[in-house]
Amino acid sequence: MKIQSIRGMNDLLPEQSATWQYLEKIVADVLSRYSYREIRFPILEQTELFKRAVGEVTDIVEKEMYSFEDRNGDSLSLRPEGTAGCVRACTQNGLLHNQTQRLWYTGPMFRHERPQKGRLRQFHQIGVEAFGLTGPDIDAELLLITANLWKALKIDHAVSLQINSLGTSSDRAQYRAALVDYLTARKSQLDEDSQRRLDSNPMRILDSKNQDTQALLNDAPKLADYIDDESREHFEQLCAMLDAANISYQINPRLVRGLDYYSKTVFEWVTNHLGAQGTVCAGGRYDGLVEQLGGKPCPGVGFAMGVERLVLLLDELAVVPDSIAQTVDLYLVAVGNLELEALVLAENLRSQCPGIRLECHCGGGSFKSQMKKADKSGASIALILGEDEAASGTIGVKYLREDIVQQSVAQDSLTKLINDRF
Ligand code: ATP
Ligand code: MG
Numbered sequence: 001m002k003i004q005s006i007r008g009m010n011d012l013l014p015e016q017s018a019t020w021q022y023l024e025k026i027v028a029d030v031l032s033r034y035s036y037r038e039i040r041f042p043i044l045e046q047t048e049l050f051k052r053a054v055g056e057v058t059d060i061v062e063k064e065m066y067s068f069e070d071r072n073g074d075s076l077s078l079r080p081e082g083t084a085g086c087v088r089a090c091t092q093n094g095l096l097h098n099q100t101q102r103l104w105y106t107g108p109m110f111r112h113e114r115p116q117k118g119r120l121r122q123f124h125q126i127g128v129e130a131f132g133l134t135g136p137d138i139d140a141e142l143l144l145i146t147a148n149l150w151k152a153l154k155i156d157h158a159v160s161l162q163i164n165s166l167g168t169s170s171d172r173a174q175y176r177a178a179l180v181d182y183l184t185a186r187k188s189q190l191d192e193d194s195q196r197r198l199d200s201n202p203m204r205i206l207d208s209k210n211q212d213t214q215a216l217l218n219d220a221p222k223l224a225d226y227i228d229d230e231s232r233e234h235f236e237q238l239c240a241m242l243d244a245a246n247i248s249y250q251i252n253p254r255l256v257r258g259l260d261y262y263s264k265t266v267f268e269w270v271t272n273h274l275g276a277q278g279t280v281c282a283g284g285r286y287d288g289l290v291e292q293l294g295g296k297p298c299p300g301v302g303f304a305m306g307v308e309r310l311v312l313l314l315d316e317l318a319v320v321p322d323s324i325a326q327t328v329d330l331y332l333v334a335v336g337n338l339e340l341e342a343l344v345l346a347e348n349l350r351s352q353c354p355g356i357r358l359e360c361h362c363g364g365g366s367f368k369s370q371m372k373k374a375d376k377s378g379a380s381i382a383l384i385l386g387e388d389e390a391a392s393g394t395i396g397v398k399y400l401r402e403d404i405v406q407q408s409v410a411q412d413s414l415t416k417l418i419n420d421r422f
Pocket of ligand 1: 081111113118119120121123124125257258277278279280281282283304305306307308309
């Protein structure tokens with residue numbers, strides 16, 4: 001029996017990696033234009049970190065974490081999200097002491113969910129976090145970054161923004177109590193999942209997909225009525241900033257998010273091009289989290305994008321330029337025991353023409369079979385080195401995609417010919 005990969009943990013094959021790199025490059029470019037810097041932290045952390053950050057009674061911690069005891073008997077977990085580890089790393093290294101930080105990271109996250117389109121057990125996020133800033137201006141900046149990113153990726157027409165305010169944690173506690181009172185009196189009318197959540201995480205009932213539950217919620221207490229003045233003002237200012245920046249959004253009073261640490265602003269970018277897994281980017285403010293993890297109080301706000309979902313969307317909308325699939329400009333064909341000469345020539349060309357991508361044929365074979373490979377490589381030019389060329393210090397230049405006759409070029413002038421073209 002061949003050993004297979006773990007369900008929900010996919011390989012990224014070379015054919016798809018070009019799209020990933022295209023996405024990652026655009027994201028990194030946009031973030032650097034806003035002066036965000038990359039941070040890297042481990043994939044494995046103490047289980048306690050996620051319990052404290054994400055929350056004991058969230059789906060993630062209750063059901064989805066990959067946790068195990070290591071050889072010392074410590075309970076460790078593969079990270080299910082990035083914010084907890086990012087906050088841990090920043091606190092531990094003193095990055096939050098009397099300073100602000102604008103950071104981003106990327107990498108795999110792990111959740112034991114039911115695998116389906118856009119939902120995996122190992123998936124990838126690009127996360128962005130800003131620390132030390134309390135005002136709605138930084139919330140707005142994060143949303144501007146995302147809006148610009150969608151434009152750069154040419155998917156802005158296919159995504160829309162939903163925002164809400166969750167108030168402070170004490171606002172939420174009061175609201176939660178009122179909601180539980182209301183729903184407990186109507187428990188039998190709730191779907192099964194929501195009945196279970198009534199005890200553990202009642203706010204999550206608000207985003208139940210069940211129609212009857214949603215209908216029941218129409219007359220339920222409204223979170224907006226429980227939010228303190230400061231949070232309300234913060235939210236109104238954020239909306240004014242988004243209006244001024246011409247970012248359209250929808251206020252969704254039932255948007256609550258699945259993690260415990262949020263306060264005030266929460267948001268999601270959603271698309272209807274991906275079926276049920278339509279959220280491509282989600283985040284919010286988490287002013288209490290740093291302190292909750294043992295640091296000095298420090299406000300924070302951030303979001304994470306799902307890379308797989310964004311790639312699905314890019315493919316679905318066919319907005320990735322064809323040119324990214326092309327990885328070779330020139331293919332060097334060498335016939336007649338000239339492997340050594342070919343390697344040397346290829347090295348010289350690479351150093352003298354730094355912009356080119358040159359594949360040097362390896363493994364010998366007939367002229368015909370090498371030319372076939374040259375064509376298949378996608379290169380636009382085949383460079384041909386045979387015994388005649390080697391003797392006369394020339395090289396054959398054959399254009400593979402254009403109607404131009406093959407030329408014989410002195411090896412000395414080859415650099416100029418290539419640099420002029422590429
Ligand atoms: P969902 O409601 O879709 O389960 P979530 O609220 O659990 O999402 P977050 O924890 O906010 O998601 O993660 C941010 C983003 O990461 C999501 O918007 C989504 O794009 C992506 N994501 C989350 N879980 C998965 C997964 N299992 N597989 C692929 N992408 C995921
Ligand atoms: Mg989820």
